[in-house]
Amino acid sequence: MSRHKLVKALDLDEELDDFDGGAESDYGEEIGAEDKEQLRVGTARVRDVLGPGVSIRDREIEDSLWHYYYDVDKTVDYLLGQRTNSQTPKKTKKQRTAAEVKQPDAPINSTQDWGTGDHITTSDTFSSWAAPFSTADFFSDCPWLNIPGDRHGDILIEPLYPRGGLLGGSSKSDGAPKSKLAALAAARKQKEIQKAEDGQNATNSAALLDKLIGKPRQLKPDGAPISSSGTPLSAITEQTVKEQPRKYPRRKSKRLESPEDDQPAKKTSQKLSCSASPEIEKPPEIIPTAGPSVFAQIIFGAPAGSQQHEVYTSDRYMLRPDTYTEFDFAGPSPDDVVTKAQNTKGPTKKPVKQPPQPPSGDQGVNAVAQSVGNVTIEEPLVKRKNLDVAAEFEKSKPKNAANFVVIGHVDAGKSTLMGRLLYDLKVVDQRTLDKYRKEAERIGKASFALAWVLDQGTEERNRGVTIDIAMNKFETKTTSFTILDAPGHRDFIPNMIAGASQADFAVLVIDASTGNFESGLKGQTKEHALLVRSMGVQRIVIAVNKLDTVQWSRDRFDEISQQISAFLTSAGFLAKNLAFVPCAGLTGDNIVRKAQDPHASWYTGAPLISLLESSEPVTRALEKPLxxxxxxxxxxxxxxxxxxxxxxxAGNVQIGDTVVIMPASQTATIRGLEVDSESSDWAVAGQNVVLHLADIEAKYLKSGDVVCPPSAPIRCVTSFTVKILAFEHITPMHCEVHKGRLHAPGRVTKLVAQLDKASGAAVKGKKPRLIKPGSVAKVLVEVDDPIPLEQGGKVILRAGGETIGAGLVE
Amino acid sequence: MTDRRRINGPPSGTSPPVFASSLSSKVFPAKRKRAPDELRKIFLKTGLTPSASGSAYLELEPSTPTAAHKSLATKAPALKLTCTVHGPRPLPRSAPFSPQLSLSTRIKFAPFAARQRKGYVPDAGERDLAAHLETALRGVLIGERWPKSGVDVVVTVLEGGEDALWNRGQSSDGGRTGGWGMMSILSGCITVASAAIIDAGIDCIDVVTGGVAAIVRQPTAPPQVFIDPCPADQEEIYATCVVGYLQTRDEITELWTKGNVTLSIDLGFEHLLDQAVEAAVAARLVLIEAIKESTEIKVQTSRIGHPKNAAS
Structure with a gap:
């Protein structure tokens, strides 16, 4: 046995582990019940194999079983190897026997259990294998480069290279750059091979492979380890010998021992033996290996001998100029080299550019360059100018500003009327209108050309109805107006509400043509009028449109005026706040100029534009919170x-103000401000503004949110009392709460009280169970998500596409 | 779902014209000529794919030599499998932490592998086989030594034995993916994947091999257990059993039985299993030979050095 083996047998890891006294007990505790059972079974098996002649402690067997993952064969090998190692020096053995007598529990194999063993044994054993290691001995045979002639040799073994195989990348270690893990694996592989070479590599690897074949090692006729250990073959039971050709003896033995009822057991065993019998004849060396098929021959190339030749003659090695070196993909690719050079050009150029200067100047340049590099561009903070907005507003002597919403039944001609107004006031030029006219004719809706001034959307134009609020501006000498052109169709009432909430007064457009007026009165004319009234609009201008279709009949106009004024006064408008004007949007009569039609000469009043101008300037709540x-x-x-x-x-705002967006309650800074599409430093109530915000993300904003000052943020509520005017029957029900743009699902939870229409006092009696259309009541409304609301806010309740009520928050 | 980016062939093979003269010799179903406990000859070689960290090729010749038949139509299919193993390699960053080697298996039939063309997307049968293969391999890998890494085992079936001769009319249609033939293919897959894993140098507790046995109806005698049934042999099979077996440890990592074992009362399930194990043990011999061969080449190469290294 060579010294190498001795060294190898010394399991350093284990030695070191065991040296730590407490480690072993911990180790034992870690073992689970399942492992214990396996250990027990394994120990019994090892004992079986070793036979009674060998005295090894259970503990040792268990340790080695644990180490070898319960592999019995390996354990036996290991233990036998251990024994032979420890027994060779006779002196130690004697010593140990003495120790055994003295201390029966002491470990037999001293390489184990150093921590618990006595010191004499340890030191002895140590010397027993450590002594032979003298460097002089080790190198005694070394010629130190003066190799005698008889030892010279030429190695002429033809190398057996791996075949070419399929095309693909190299699997060799010098191939493409590998990951760390792959490198580790390769290193491991390499080490293993190295190990195999170190010893008697041929025999060693053969032994390893023999082990793979899985024949129980002790059955080998020349079983080296067994003969060295001196254990007789008697350790193997008769039964195992008999089962040997079946190649999986343990399984069988277990089965035969199993306590089955006798009859079938015997039967099976007989059957097994007979089925096994032909196999005994068949030597186990017969391996069912086939030669390669034609296909396999092609993919693997020719058999090894000639194939090697092929590798050499392939153009890969031969048909290249000598200077050619194959690119092995280990370094950067040529492209990478070029890219890298290009990238580094910038910095390398700099010193070239600099003219040779005295070092001090150079330093100065560097310092500047450095400081430039250090500069970080900070977002310029918006400075607040601390304006007194109210005073500024007074100073600016503003024109009267008025927002008005145009309402009326669908197809009453709202958009066309407004388009005409804008056209006649030269807000829209002739060319644009001609273009619209041409396009409208193309799709066969020539009469809609004026409406297209306000209806910009494709769908709006194709369908010929307004869908969303259209906003436009125009100015007269005294007033600047904002038109809010509301959709008339009943499906788009929410949009109309949004528009109406921004309006100071309303223009109600009525289709005077026969039949249409009546249908309009039943339709949205009334609903719109009620809505704008409940939104707080007090003044209303009634444009009786399309009078040209009824030859400017005065009777018709009077009839309409009567009916409408009767309705509007009942809805709560004051008679003095109503103004009627007969007009024709398509022709433009009585809108900006007086009607030219001789039939219309009976009307002596002002055209529509004058009525609009006569609207009283609204009071602005400048000093209220924003x-x-x-x-x-x-x-x-x-x-x-x-x-x-x-x-x-309400309120005012200026650049640099910090505002809070409710209900997200996120703060933002006003970076810029536009009033009527012109940038301005401030804005006051009543103006249509664009606020450019900073320090906030878009996700916190949605239309319907309220911008307020941080000092007086609007409250977000989930339940509130509303004093409403009912349009429909109201019971505790689901509804949608509209407030301007904002709308949220909610429900009427409680009918608090019915109110007297004139006095506003609660009607005595029991609580109302139903509120009839037209009556005023106080109801409690709840919404799912908090909405920003405050006292005096105007809300509209809708359900099932119908407006059921409108009123004020209390 | 068909892949519309490729030009796919017809879903099933077109039959070559069978002329009247050839019909005079009646197409006999091939009969098994092997002994009941004799395997088909196996050809197994590792290192087919250089770009993979481990690879192997396995071939099972049909038990009846093809030369015996003049007609193309009755050519018995062979079983040809290639396996590539990639890894162990680090898991992608997106993958969750895995304390041991995460194994992923894939079995794909080449579109031309069987008479019935297969799609490019793995079907249920292929996924099922892959799951079985994963079970078989998981038990043999020592995964704790490769934390945070994964290994991909890809088996490509180049030629897969069919369950029935295609020209004998439509067999039971479920057989397309889940017939007896699948069992033989799985057994082959286990063996070839084991070889490829060893070629890749991944730590295993033992060498796993696949074996298959079947209870076959005999015309006159009671049913008998045949090792390694060949689908081309046209046997009437009652039950089949596949095992993944570790011989040195006497352990089974994978066991899949199909069919009615109770039909043959005296040959119990245990006997069927034993025979399958027997087949696995025999296949192991071939596997060991193949490993030995490739190991010798590797050892020599590492000692002498590759010509390419010497050149550069």
Whole structure:
């Protein structure tokens, strides 16, 4: 046995582990019940194999079983090897026997259990294998380069290279750059091979492979380890010998021992033996290996001998100029080299550019360059100018500003009337209108050309109805107006509400043509009028449109005026706040200019535009806390990534103000401000503004939010009392709460009281169970998500596409 | 779902014209000529794919030599499998932490592997086989030594034995993916994957091999257990059993039985299992030979050095 083996047999890891006294007990505790059972079974098996002649402690067997993952064969090998190692020096053995007598529990194999064993044994054993290691001995045979002639040799073994195989990348270690893990694996592989070479590599690897074949090692006729250990073959039971050709003896033996009822057991065993009998004749060396098929021959190439030749003659090695070296993909690719050079050009150029200067100057340049590099561009903070907005507003001597909403039944001609107004006031030029006219004719809706001034959407134009609020501006000598062109169709009432909430007064357009007026009165004419009234609009101008279709009949106009004024006064408008004007939107009569039609000569009043101008300037709540309902959120350009538009309901605002967006309660800074599409430093209530916000993300904003000052933020409520005017029967029911742009699902939870229409006092009696249309009542409304609301806010309740009521929050 | 980016062939093979003259010799179903406990000859070689960390090729010749038949139509199919093992390699960053080697197996039939063309997307049968293969291999890998890494085992079936001769009319249609033939293929897959894993140098507790046995109806005698049934042999099979077996440890990592074992009362399930194990043990001999061969080449190469290294 060579010294190498001795060294190898010394399991350093284990030695070191065991040296730590406490480690072993911990080790034992870790073992689970299942493992214990396996250990027990394994120990019994090892004992079986070793036979009674060998005295090894259970503990040792268990340790080695644990180490070898319960592999019995390996354990036996290991233990036998251990024994032979420890027994060779006779002196130690004697010593040990003495120790055994003295201390029966002491470990037999001293390489184990150093911590618990006595010191004499340990030191002895140590010397027993450590002594032979003298360097002089070790190198005694070394010629130190003076190799005698008889030892010289030429190795002429033809190397057996791996075949070419299929095309693909190299699996060799010098191939493409590998991951760390792959490198580790390769290193491991390499080490293993190295190990195999170290010893008697041929025999060693053969032994390893023999082990793989799985024949129990002790059965080998020349079983080296067994003969060396001196254990007689008697350790193997008769039964195992008999089972040997079946190649999986343990399984069989277990089965035969199993306590089955006798009869079938015998039968099976007989059957097994007979089925096994032909196999005994068949030597186990017969391996069912086939030669390669034609296909396999092609993919693997020719058999090894000639194939090697092929490798050499392939153009890969031969048909290249000598200077050619194959690129092995280990380094950077040529492309990478070029790219790298290009990238490094910038910095390398710099010193070349610099003219040779005295070192001090050079330093100065460097310092500047460095400081430039250090500069970080900070976002310029918006400075607040601390304006007194109210005073500024007074100073600016503003024109009267008025927002008016145009309402009326669908197809009453609202958009066309407004388009005409804008056209006649030269807000829209002739060319644009001609273009619209041409396009409208093309799709066969020539009469809609004027409406297209306000209806910009494709769908709106194709369908010929307004869908969303259209906003436009125009100015007269005294007033600047904002038109809010509301959709008349009943499906788009929410949009109309949004528009109406921003209006100071309303223009009610009525279709005077036969039949249409009546249908309109039943339809949205009434609903719109009620809605704007409940939104707080007091003044209303009634444009009796399309009078040209009835030859400007005065009777018709009077009839309509009577009916409408009767209805509007009943709805709560004061008679003095009503103004009627007969007009024709398509022709433009009585809108900006007086009607030219001789039939219309009976009307002596002012045209529509004068009536609009005569609207009283609204009082502005300048000093109240800021309230602005967000109408739209958009990207206002590169400079202003986030902008909101809307009408200032109350208060004022200026650049640099910090505002709170409710209900998200996120603060934002006003970076810029636009009033009527012109940038301004401030804005006051009643103006339509665009706020450019900073320090806030778009996700916190949605239309219907309220912008307020941080000092007086609007409260977000989930339940509130409303004093409403009922349009429909109201019971505790689900409804949708509208407030300007904002709408939220909610429900009427409680009918608090019915109110007297005239006095506003609660009607005595029991609580109402139903509120009839037209009556006034106080109801409790709850919404799912908090909505920003405050006292005096105007809300509208809708259910099932119908407006059921409108009123004030209390 | 068909892949519309490729030009796919017809879903099933077109039959070559069978002329009247050839029909005079009646197409006999091939009969098994091997002994009941005799395997088909196996050809197994490792290192087929250089770019993979481990690879192997396995071939099972049909038990009846093809030369015996003049007609193309009755050519018995062979079983040809290639396996590549990639890894162990680090798991992608997106993957969750895995304290041991995560194994993923894939079995794919080449579109031309069987008479019935297969799609490019793995079907249920292939996924089922892959799951079985994974079970068989998981038991043999020592996964704790490779934390945070994964290994991909890909088996490609180049030619898969069919369950029935295609020209004998439509057999039971379920057989397309789940017939007896699948069992033989799985057994082959286990063996070839084991070889490829060893070629890749991944730590295993033992060498696992696949074996298959079947209870076959005999025309006159009572049913008998045949090792390694060949689908081309046209046997009437009652039950089949596949095992993945570790011989040195006497352990089974995978066991899959199909069919009615109770039909043959005296040959119990245990006997069927024993025979399957027997087949696995025999296949192991071939596997060991193949490993030996490749190991010798590797040892020599590492000692002498590759010509390419010497050149550069």
């Amino acid at each position: 309230r602005m309902t967000v109408d739209d959120i958009f990207r206002g350009g590169v400079q202003n990534p986030l902008s909101v538009s809307g009408r200032l309901d």
